[in-house]
Amino acid sequence: MTVLATREAVGSASVRPAKIVISGVTKRFQRRGDSFLALSAVDLDIAEGEFVSIVGPSGCGKSTLLYMLGGFVPASDGSMRIDGEPVSGPGLDRGVVFQEYALFPWLTVSQNIGYALDRSGRPRQERNEIVERYITLMGLRGFENSFPRELSGGMKQRVALARTFAYRPGILLLDEPFGALDAQTREIMQDELLRLWKTDRKTVVMVTHDVDEAVYLSTRVCVMSHRPGRIVEEFDIALDRSGSREEIVLTDQYRGIRNAVWMSVRRQVTESRTATA
Numbered sequence: 318m319t320v321l322a323t324r325e326a327v328g329s330a331s332v333r334p335a336k337i338v339i340s341g342v343t344k345r346f347q348r349r350g351d352s353f354l355a356l357s358a359v360d361l362d363i364a365e366g367e368f369v370s371i372v373g374p375s376g377c378g379k380s381t382l383l384y385m386l387g388g389f390v391p392a393s394d395g396s397m398r399i400d401g402e403p404v405s406g407p408g409l410d411r412g413v414v415f416q417e418y419a420l421f422p423w424l425t426v427s428q429n430i431g432y433a434l435d436r437s438g439r440p441r442q443e444r445n446e447i448v449e450r451y452i453t454l455m456g457l458r459g460f461e462n463s464f465p466r467e468l469s470g471g472m473k474q475r476v477a478l479a480r481t482f483a484y485r486p487g488i489l490l491l492d493e494p495f496g497a498l499d500a501q502t503r504e505i506m507q508d509e510l511l512r513l514w515k516t517d518r519k520t521v522v523m524v525t526h527d528v529d530e531a532v533y534l535s536t537r538v539c540v541m542s543h544r545p546g547r548i549v550e551e552f553d554i555a556l557d558r559s560g561s562r563e564e565i566v567l568t569d570q571y572r573g574i575r576n577a578v579w580m581s582v583r584r585q586v587t588e589s590r591t592a593t594a
């Protein structure tokens with residue numbers, strides 16, 4: 318096995334292999350007979366237990382990169398490895414929350430949440446307890462037997478989050494997971510994600526356009542350029558997260574990093590407007 322040094326491990330006594338290694342990944346799409354470059358030579362190493370957010374202008378290829386990691390979209394060039402193995406398709410080691418919160422329309426709320434738990438062979442009682450816990454946690458009580466078409470956008474998104482959180486995959490791939498929620502529910506869900514990450518130390522890759530959300534939750538924020546997307550800047554977020562949200566967001570440290578990331582994203586958005594004008 319090739320042992321690749323991660324950014325965190327460099328200079329430390331033990332060199333851990335990265336959990337996710339993306340090298341030279343390029344993606345071309347066909348549009349009206351033409352081929353265009355959506356992603357250009359993306360390199361990114363992610364260590365086990367890191368929480369990495371990807372931010373950047375709309376259309377820069379964030380979702381595409383995440384879906385390639387999920388194994389749904391093949392790369393045109395370059396390689397993606399997880400635990401040393403090339404990504405060749407979707408798997409239960411990766412839990413994906415799609416931007417459009419894809420639920421199974423023929424399953425009820427409870428059945429959607431229990432779906433991966435059923436497939437991972439949990440004992441019935443444990444499976445039911447987990448589903449019940451998430452029904453309560455996500456405010457879905459009373460809707461256990463409803464079908465996705467009967468739910469609002471925000472509720473569907475909560476079911477999608479519950480379905481993924483409940484079976485605790487080693488890697489969480491989240492595409493704007495809180496986008497459809499009202500501000501208050503969004504904060505509750507963000508804190509639930511942070512709590513899960515603190516207790517389980519899963520590896521998280523999250524796409525978001527919300528800089529505050531990225532800085533509040535992540536250990537590293539990667540800023541992508543406008544199309545073709547590349548990672549142009551990375552910020553290590555060494556925040557003390559022991560306090561409450563109110564305490565954290567008022568610290569000079571939080572505000573300093575938040576402003577730096579915001580300026581970086583704004584530069585990319587401005588350049589994309591100039592490029593397409």
Ligand code: ADP
Binds near residue numbers: 347348355376381544
């Ligand atoms: P983001 O999530 O950053 O907004 P996407 O990854 O969704 O961006 O898309 C990047 C670019 O690739 C966009 O121009 C989009 O229209 C295009 N694209 C995405 N998926 C496909 C596809 N399956 N076929 C053709 N073009 C696509």
Ligand code: MG
Binds near residue numbers: 416
């Ligand atoms: Mg997207």
